[in-house]
Amino acid sequence: MMLLVNELLQDKDTKDTFRILWIDEGNVIAYLINIYDDKALPFKRSVAELIDEIIQEQFIKIKEDPFMFLKKVEESEKILEMRDNAWAVVGNIVRDEPAIYEKNERAEHIKNAMNEHNVSYPAVRKYLRKYWQRGKTPNALLPDYHKSGGKGKEKKASSKKRGRPRKQDTSGININEQTKKIFRVALEKYYLTTKKNKLTDAYKMMVREFYAKDYYYENGVPKVILEDEDKLPTIVQFRYWYNKEYTVQESTISRQGRKKYEKDFRAVLGSSTTEAIGPGSRYQIDATVADVYLISRYNPDWIIGRPVVYLVVDVFSRMVVGMYIGLEGPSWAGAMMALTNVVTDKQAFCRDYGIDIPKSAWPSENLPDVLLADRGEIEGFHVERLISAFNLHVENAAPYRADWKGIVEKQFDTIQRKVKPFLPGYVDKDFQERGARDYRLDAKLTLEQFTQLIIKQVIYYNAKHYLKDYLRDEDMIRDEVQPTPLELWNWGIQNRSGKLRYFSEDTVKLHLLPQSQATVTFKGIKLKNMLYSCERALKESWFPTARQKGSWKVTVSYDPRDMSTVYLLDSDGYQFEACHLLEHQKRYANRTLDEITYLLEHEKQLHKQAEHGQLQKEIDFISEVDDIVKPAVKLANEQQSNDISKAEKTRSIKEHRKAEREERQKEEIIELGDDKPNKRTGEVLPFNQNDDEQKYARPSIKEFLRRRKEQKKDE
Structure with missing residues (x-):
């Protein structure tokens, strides 16, 4: 049995819940803390004793972490500022493990933090306790504002002055929207420029321009x-609103220029001196375009291009711990899906693709201590999600660790070389040379089938690939560890553990999965032209409401690998609810977003192509109508009498209608039997061609009325 940092253990008798804070490399000693005790401090336990108590069911592993924040905290600047201030106080001292867990060492660290940051002893101890109890991430230091009223609402200005009363006679002004607008204009005009004016100078110029009597x-x-x-x-109010509305990054870029900011002022995440001492010390992520063309599951005649393969590799063991295959080029979205797969139960993941494996064949489902990545898909705003939510250190491998830069690239070469002989549509070196074969026309595999193939190769690689260049240390040589990824991983778990950390799969997914605005309509919850529904929407009558009062927006998360289900996020970000495709939308079930997008684009293109043909048919219909109407009008004009007045024509409509109906009834009589042909069958009946044709000619209305008038006279 393996214990992981950040796992929760609950005492069966007392119901107390403890978090594992640290485990030594030898897997002998662990430090824990009670997550609900307001006065709790870390304490030491034997790993062997803990495992025995778990086996005896005295301790139970808890999967759901009550302190894993699902909310998007970046929306609140006040909360972020408080979190960052607390993190600045304890961020450095919590890294001194395990010394920080010992009373004397901790007291010394707290004193240093008090002197450096001018905070009280209880405040530092409170920050430490929150950090340890709530998951060892910067977000653990978020204030509990979600328990208070008026969350995120700014106080409205009134006639009474807000804030601390002044000692002088003057009362000052409240900062309303008009004043804030003036502040923004003045800051943009006088401070956030390359002239690098002082904030006090910008304030003076603002007063001169906008507050002249x-x-x-x-x-x-x-x-x-x-x-x-x-x-x-x-000036205090001016400085306060400047700090509130502009980040240090925005201000520095505006005043120094982006190039200088990137060169001298940007944050350098991670450290170049840390070494991979065991599984989870470092993961490396990278992406490459596979050398094969694929076809669509919707239509085998659609060639959808070459897929992008993402791999996440543990640096210590070289084991592939996560993967993702999609159609979107190297980007944050693809990297996010690969990182989500890192914490996924690989047995269940393989089962989704029809592959059955034992748990031991692919045992990785935890986040690392450090993530190395190329400068691209991981840099920028999105990296804050990883740091704030999971305290995951991110390093850019390209400029800092050239010796490790090629690890994941090498795995790409190994895996692709193994599958090359079996891939129709494989792109060879002579691709696009004159006279070379067009490999695109050889495409036969779908994205799902290619993913199945790569999964099988990854499993084989992890278990069987011999790392001939891997330098084993003395401990590995003594234990006769074979340098294969899976064996190195398993040996490291037993002898070099402590860096792997547990976070629930749902927590990681909701932090990393892409979010989008869906629209609640009377037809369903609409996302990217697909319609969903959920239990909450039905209970609260969303769809009838949308039909009567109009649609509105909701926030959802979704997994691009399977759009069968999306996740409706609650307004406070702490809860979510699964939304499923409506029955008539099942053609999108179990399909990736790339495949669905390709289908919708193809249908849009077909519709555009059909528009010209439809226009042609409508023009042809108009011509056919004219061909019937114009001769009819000409014939009617020739046959109609000009001697009959308008009044006489309209006076006899009922009589004419009755006569016409009687004649049609005679023609439409249905006769049954072989010897009684139906007049409506369209058969050609023999007739005597010597008879007078006028005998069989259908009389006109005028002729019919004349004959009837003569018949009445004879009577």
Whole structure:
């Protein structure tokens, strides 16, 4: 049995819940803390004793972590500022493990933090306790504002002055929307420029421009008379709103320029001196375009191009711990899916692709201590999700660790070389040379089938690939460890553990899965032209409401690998609910977003192509209508009498309608039997061609009325 850092253990008798804070490399000693005790401190336990108590069911492993924040905290600047201030106090000292867990060492660290940051002893101890109890991440230091009223709401200005009363006679002004607008204009105009003015100078220029009561000239020089003091914002208010609305990064880029910021001021994440001492010390992620063309599951005649393969490799063991195959080029979205796969139960993952493996064949489902990546898909804003949510250190391998840069690239070469002989549509070296074969036309595999093939190769690689260049240390040589990824991983778990950390799969997914705005309509919850529903929407009558009052937006997370289900996020970010495709949308079930996008684009293209043909048919229909109407109008004009008045024509409509109906009834009589042919069958009946054709000609209405009038006279 293996224990992991950040796992939760619950005492069966007392119901106390403890978090594992640290495990030594020899897997002998662990430090724990009670996550609900307001006065709790870390304490030491034997790993062997803990495992025995778990086996005896005295301790139970808890999967759901009550302190894993699912909310998007980046929306609140106040909360972020408080979190960052607390992290600045304890961020360095918590890394001194295991010394920080011992009373005397901890006391010394707390004193140093007090002197350096000018905070009290209880405050530092409170920050440490929250950090340890709530998951050992910076987000653990978030204030509990979600338990308070008025969350995220700014106080409205009134006639009474907000804030601390001034000691002087003047009361000052409240900062309303108009004042904030003036602040923004002044900051953009006088401070956030390459002129690098001081903030106090920007304040003075703002007062001169926007708070002048009057002007006068002195020796030809225009002078300004300012408003009274109690009608002016103060420099303190000006500085406060500047710090509130502009980040250090935004300000530095505006004042120094982006190039200088990137060169001298940007954050350098991670450290170049840390070494991979065991599984989970470092993972490396990278992406490459596979040398094969694929076809669509919707239509085998659709060639969808070459897939992008993402691999996440443990540096210590060289084991592939996560993967993702999609159609989108190297980007944060693809890297995010690969990282999500890192914490996924690989047995269940393989089962989704029809592959059965034992748990031991691919045992990795934990986050690392450090993630190495190329400068591209991981850099930028999105990296903050990894740092804030999981305290995951991120390093850019390219500039700092050239010796490790090629590890994951080498695995790409190994895996692709193994599958090359079996891949129709494989792109060879002579691709696009004159006279070379067009390998695109050889495409036969779908994205799902290619993924199945790569999964099988990854499993084989992890278990069987012999790392001939791997330098085993003395401990490995003594234990006769074979340098294969799986054996190195298993040996490291037993002898070099402590770096792998547990986070629930749902928590990781909701932090990393892409989020989007869906629309609640009367037809369903619409996302990317697909329609979903959920239990909450039905209970709360969302769809009838949308039909009567109009649609509205909701936030959802989704897995691009399978769009059968999306996840509706609650407004506070702490809860989610699964939404499933409607029955008539099942053609999208079990399909990737790339495949669905390709299908919708193809259908859009077909519709556009059909528009011209439809226009042609409509023009042809107009021509056919004219071909019937124009001769009919001409014939009617020739046959209609000009001697009959309009009144006489309209007076006899009922009589004419009755006569016409009687004649049609005679023609439409249905006769049954072989010797009684139906007039409506369209058969050609023999007739005597010597008879007068007028005998069989259908009389006109005028002729019919004349005959009827003569018949009445005879009677």
